[in-house]
């Protein structure tokens with residue numbers, strides 16, 4: 462870390478959109494977890510949330526222009542000493558000024574002097590985000606190495622909805638932490654220009670309008686994969702089956718319920734993807750008949766007999782019949798081992814059977830892994846390689862998976 466003890470130094474640039482109130486929460490998340498934060502607002506941001514709020518929450522004085530404390534040359538010092546600059550929310554205006562290298566205020570000066578990673582979390586009305594000018598500016602900033610997150614979709618300031626929402630502050634914080642953790646990496650944005658599809662959660666197969674067959678998948682690993690891919694610069698489609706977690710920042714979330722819906726969503730995105738990671742637990746079977754009304758208990762006390770049909774194996778289908786040459790296909794396997802066959806024996810056979818490029822194997826003997834923030838795994842590849850991943854966070858495992866995907870994608 463550059464100076465300031467061992468506390469990471471973060472510059473939080475806040476700009477003038479209504480979502481700026483959410484940056485107060487982001488600031489708290491940084492300061493409460495031991496970051497040294499300098500807030501640099503634009504003049505427009507101060508129209509929404511005043512300097513005393515930023516000063517109180519960051520514990521530091523706040524300036525928006527370059528004319529304060531000139532003897533300290535703040536327009537150079539703040540940028541040079543930062544470990545990370547996060548501009549959140551980033552308006553269309555600040556994206557334009559940053560793309561063109563304008564330096565009319567302290568924030569844009571800081572952006573020009575920062576030698577550290579820069580993350581923009583844009584928030585604006587859909588028309589402004591989709592305008593060719595904004596899209597060109599975003600492309601310019603990305604080409605120069607900034608991480609510009611895609612805004613979320615949903616309710617905007619008025620009654621309207623669309624793309625342009627500021628993501629959940631905790632999710633912006635998670636991306637920022639991820640970028641800080643990897644700031645020594647040779648290529649921080651090694652998934653930039655790539656489109657990845659991740660499936661997460663567990664599908665439900667309905668018996669009637671209220672009952673279903675399901676499984677214990679929490680979606681945590683798939684969400685960690687999506688979040689980390691976005692922080693490495695990928696365009697991410699997350700097909701989420703029955704997951705109750707906040708949408709990761711910068712990620713397009715497609716909610717599904719059943720295995721058939723999951724299959725449709727994955728197959729419609731796969732032809733334009735560079736990699737598909739099947740972290741979801743699709744139900745292998747579905748009832749052959751779904752009752753349109755709630756099933757009643759039989760008066761004679763007899764139990765119903767369920768007839769099940771097997772669902773298609775989405776991973777095997779994709780791996781054996783790739784919709785795009787060079788598509789990298791990654792599966793997950795939860796194994797317990799059985800008599801005479803170890804977890805790795807079973808997983809090696811599964812990798813060959815499914816035809817995928819990588820298989821991430823978890824040992825789930827005794828109900829381990831489900832819902833836990835940690836994971837321990839071995840990543841098998843189709844050439845016979847084995848990469849053990851020691852017990853650690855699901856994000857750490859996700860990064861190992863992306864490292865392997867990046868290696869398989871090569872420069873193509």
Ligand code: CTP
Nearest residue numbers: 739740741743745772773774775776792793794
């Ligand atoms: N998978 C899939 N479609 C299914 C079932 C599973 O794409 N209908 C994917 C999962 O997303 C995961 C991998 O396949 O990536 C898990 O393999 P699977 O064969 O389902 O594991 P098990 O159900 O444990 O298989 P088995 O009981 O045969 O060991």
